[in-house]
Amino acid sequence: MDIDRERLREDIEANAAFGAVDAEDGRGRTLLTGSDADRRARERFVDRLGDAGLDVRVDAVGNIAGRWAPPECDPGAAPVAFGSHLDSVPRGGIFDGPLGTYAALEGVRAMQDAGVTPDRPVEVVSFTEEEGARFGIGTLGSSVAGGHRDAADALGLVDDEDVTLRERLDAIGFCGDDAITPGAWDAWVELHIEQGTRLTEAGAGVGVVEAITGITNCEVEIAGEADHAGSTPMYERTDALTAGAEFVLDVERAAEEVATDRESAVATVGQGTIEPNARNIVPGAVRYQLDLRDTDSETMDRLVDRCRSSLARLERTNGVDTGLDRYRTNPPTPMAERCLAAADNAAATRGTDAIRLHSAAVHDTANLAAATDVGLLFAPSVDGASHSPREWTDWDDCAAAAGVLAETVRALAE
Known part of the structure; x- marks a missing residue:
């Protein structure tokens, strides 16, 4: 099962063009929920899901899920889901969120290319407003999906321009009526940049997160x-x-x-x-x-x-x-033992050096732990830079981490 490094890079770089900002050092973007940049990023993501043969759903708060259920799998089995988010902080980097979202899609494509047929469906997910840059509440979309916040309450949130989330999503065509329910998933795995230097200091290609702070x-x-x-x-x-x-x-x-x-x-x-x-x-x-x-x-x-x-x-x-x-x-969020074991085995299978570590930042995964088994992987961050145009993960490291992600999900979907 091979990750197409250039295909993954093309997806991340194409996404980076939406909301791109000038930066003296690095590549920056500002992608706020409900903006025109957000619309274009979402539309491209949906198109890419469709290109890979995934059936797309959009829920009330704009969370997006693409479902791959090959004929050989049990369509009634609980799916394994993976993904992240597409939004950014103001003048953020190009990897925080999009790496995990497009690595998940690349994982499905890699399985398809290799003729891998999971026993259960697989879903690729992008959550709304993870950064909280527009409505002031981080991991908002996953908090609704995970049952921590009512969708109506979230849709009534108002930004600095007195515009509600519902109005922002309606304006870009992403206030859906489908259901995205993590409680119906067998497991969830997210890949994110580390936003620190522990991986590079250890010379490791991937971090297997044991708990979120x-x-x-x-x-x-x-x-x-x-x-x-x-x-x-x-x-x-x-x-x-x-x-x-x-x-x-x-x-x-x-x-x-x-x-x-x-x-x-x-x-x-x-x-x-x-x-x-x-x-x-x-x-x-x-x-x-x-x-x-x-x-x-x-x-x-x-x-x-x-x-x-x-x-x-x-x-x-x-x-x-x-x-x-x-x-x-x-409270802290421990990762599920079966997801930890699957990730450790995946790294060994892929020949990627891995270390166990904790996440000092909160991610969408934390909102899903009460609903399903969860796992979280980290890719190396050059100099630990994040939420900045200087944020960078080498393309080989992106591909290596995406490979571990895909292998983890393949194992969980057996």
Whole structure:
């Protein structure tokens, strides 16, 4: 079963033309859900599915699936599905999403060319709004398909121009009425670029992901007392910002300590506000948004506990009032053992060096794990660049990873 490297490259490069942007270094694109670039990318993808003899469906939120059910398979058997997404962040790269989507299609074509006849149908899928760049919610299409969000609610979401998702999809002809139901699939496998350097550092051609990180978000408030910056002596100040600075360093220190045992653990204080935010006023309050991640839920709890301990200390030593609201937690997502085993065996069969690793970013696969068995593969990223025109995966690496993907799905579809 041979992957046609040039055919895969042609598909990815043709897709890269939709929403292409000028870039001094690399190749960039901006493909937002419901844009003209999105329409053209979807239409080409549907055409390519049809060229390969797949029956195409489009659901209410624009998710696209192509079904291959050769005469020799059991058409009533639960299918194995694979794919990714086509949209991008503003000024993103050309591989994030399209590699996995077109590698899935290439996998079907490779099976067809080799005369491989799976026992069950195979589906190639592209999910809507994975990046969340237009409607502010990432992995939106797969969240609907996976049963985490109601389609009507998703269609009512409004973008920055006060246009709903339904209106955007209607305008480009991709608000369908078909069903795409991961709960009816036997398994799902996604190929994505790593967006890191672990594969290149290890000299591996593919990564077999064991788990997708969990994420917990917290809002922290530290309240002091706003005062005149000139007439308030240092010993009389209750400065919320200096206490906040200590808190940020405490979070960093806690994550570094936890990461000595849990490499996948990270903590980020990524957003903040100062009140009243004036040059000549001692800050009266600060608010921070926290992003804490790990593939182990207990570790995430430990990081939150360390944050609470830091705030309790600051109340004692700095005289501030504090609060922490853990307002969202997405648990880690382990991959199915049968998908892991199939991927390991596929890499060995293809002669592609593989390593086990975790995903530090969330992908559509995470939304499907409650509905079916899931697997996730990574292809190497040059310099780890992603969400940038500098994002790059060598074409030989694209083909090698696509080969492991195809072999994994072939095995699962037996």
